[in-house]
Amino acid sequence: MNVLIYRLGSLGDFIVTIPALRLIIEKHKNDRIVLLTNSRYDGKVVIAEELFPKGIYYDDVIYYPLKLRNIIELMKLIIKLRKMRIDILYNLNPFDTRKQNTLKYLFFKLAGIRKIYGLHWMKANKPVIDSDGLYEKFGQAVLRNIGFDATISNINCRYCLGEENVVPNLGIEGKYFVFSAGSKAKIKMWDISNWQKLFNYLNQYSGEFTAVAIGAEEEYGINQKIIDKWLGKSINLSGKLSFKEIASLLKGAFFYIGIDSGLMHLAASVGTKVFSIFSSQDIPGLWFPIGDHSIFYTDIECKGCRLNECKIGNNICINHISPELVVKHLIRYLEYKDYSAGVVYVERNIIQKV
Incomplete structure (x- = not known):
């Protein structure tokens, strides 16, 4: 057949x-x-x-x-x-x-x-x-x-991984987390100032973790502006890894933080804890990663617009999500080993369409 x-x-x-x-x-x-x-x-x-x-x-x-x-x-x-x-x-x-x-x-x-x-x-x-x-x-x-x-309950992308762990070859020692800030769609981008504030808050853990940036080659610059705020060890691997190398890197990460992207789904598929900051460009739930992850999404009247650029301005939905809210749940995970997630943090009806 x-x-x-x-x-x-x-x-x-x-x-x-x-x-x-x-x-x-x-x-x-x-x-x-x-x-x-x-x-x-x-x-x-x-x-x-x-x-x-x-x-x-x-x-x-x-x-x-x-x-x-x-x-x-x-x-x-x-x-x-x-x-x-x-x-x-x-x-x-x-x-x-x-x-x-x-x-x-x-x-x-x-x-x-x-x-x-x-x-x-x-x-x-x-x-x-x-x-x-x-x-x-x-x-x-x-x-x-x-x-x-x-x-x-999970995806388990075992075929996404190479046979060997690439992390030792990258010069990363000890615990590390991975992030990516870039996207093909401008409306999915969380403002760089939000990322920088988030990293300032997370610097209390800079002696404990190496910060690792991934993404496409053209996203190297934006990721570097963010990683520059990290006071500890860091490495920007944007555009430098193969798909299987990225999967292997994500598999060993303590957590991944990013926006709605293929890398987010890849991190979830290899079993890594994901913190994902969503634009309301798409309807809530549809593209949320499968598994126990922390999702940040603003319930706004114009959700599901499917636009690549925000007509209201300044990506109002995703930028309503504050670094303080995100870091609150990151700290809960880091300090109390709280893996519960599976909870979707939706701020409802805060913004009205203009």
Whole structure:
């Protein structure tokens, strides 16, 4: 039997679907599995093969450009899929609109695929919202949409890690924490002054921890302005590590602190405690990391705007989250070994849309 997994996105998008990938593999362990995904579209994007080489979650991969609209190229893809004689499709993109669902369903039917999970003819995929107003996590929505149990306690990205610990080779001794302040979307950025204040507060632990910065090469500068405030040992590794090296580094960290990003999901997936400062650009809950982590999110009228730049100004939602609030929970973790988290710290209805 030939199985096709359809998933678009980059680092974080793939990590949150690991539970679904694992269940699909378990169900089809004797079948051939092919991944259909997007090709690289941005220098900062991590594509599927960098995360999971062939032979782990799939046997082969087909890449195509995002927003492919050329009829000839679409027909070539249909013909290629028909020749592969795909029996089953799993769509791991759970929030398609009615139009997207219908067009994709039609496309894959033209490709000769008989059984389709996660795409519905003339029907939109709707998220589940709990009594606290939090949306189900993306990974849970993926599982529910393809008909699996949506209960997830952790991700456990064991394949994200290399076989050896890279930390000794980086010159890091003793305990360390990792942070990253950069993002492709400006609206997700916590102001640098907030980061610097946070590090000033945390300097009471500067003799105990090494501060380690990670991120893309172009984020080296902003991370350096923050790490300069650290009075203890520090190292800026932005743009200097491979994906597996970053995963190994995060695995050994005492905690990770950052904004909504793929690195946040990677840290959570290797079992590291995460403190994440969220923009309200997306709906609350959807992209929160899976596991017992501390999340900071402002409930504002314009939440879920999906913009890359704030129209109100100054990223008002994320910058309403104070360094004092974040450090309060960091200290509780450091001083009292309080791993409870799993608590979402939502400041409700403080700001009104202007």
